[in-house]
Amino acid sequence: MPIQPGDPIPEVVLKHIDGGIQTIDTLTLFDDKKVVLFAVPGAFTPTCSERHLPGFVKHFDAFRARGIDVACMAVNDPFVMKAWGDSLDVPEGMLMLSDGNGDLARALGLEMDASAYGMGTRAKRFALYAENGVVKQLFVEAPGEFKVSSAEHVLANLE
Template sequence: MIQTGQSIPEVVVQQITPKGIEKTDTVSLFGTGKTVLFAVPGAFTPTCSEQHLPGFVQHFDEFRRQGYDVACMAVNDPFVMQAWMKSAGVPDGMRMVADGNAELARALGLELDASAYGMGIRSKRFAMLIQDGAVKQLFVEAPGEFRVSTAEHMLEAIAG
């Protein structure tokens, strides 16, 4: 699993933008500046859709005031991410990242085998603060929990 101080691995992902779906890489997304990256096991799943993403949508302007970009990642195809973004009212500027083949989740060492639930390989639920391509803080949820990767917890982590 990636550790604090390590660089985000270079992986090609797909980002949903106002122009549509664009291939990009993690260096372009996270190589400069400050970003809060949070990951969910799956778009449209209960906790992800009812709590996790909505918390970041609600607090998006506060993250921006603190100088942070916000990115949401899920192991879903970009079309699902695009539909989820629209249905959740994601604000302009929040990055929605489709890790369709779990390549980023695996490269981070944060993949989750959800095959027992018919979901295949997914990402663990986590959030991290990234600055200039390196992990500054990492919060990985225990199975079935939703505490340390919330928007509110990440705002507390930024405040220090």
């Protein structure tokens, strides 16, 4: 069963590039903070690159004005996440997180099988809002859709 509002974020280690490969565990990422984590099926894929990540880049300052950190996650390696972030001018402070083996996607119950597209196991397209390591809101897309996990929708629906 997927994670639900009221559930704690599971403890998983992710990677990102910041002067080299860095690790960050979800406790460090979420504890004592307000965070929007959004996940995409794959870096450099059409909807992810044309709409999903650009929306969070565009509205990054609006999230920060509310005291909310923003992080993007995909089941890609940290080098791909860094290159993708650089290609779309991700602002400093937005983490581009690698869930390379899909550990967090699986722990959240939000993984999907994209083997038919040659992509293996990936994260579903979703966004979640957490405070102090507890999910407050969860926005999971139906297969093939992009509506509820957009930056605009998340901003408009924050509690």
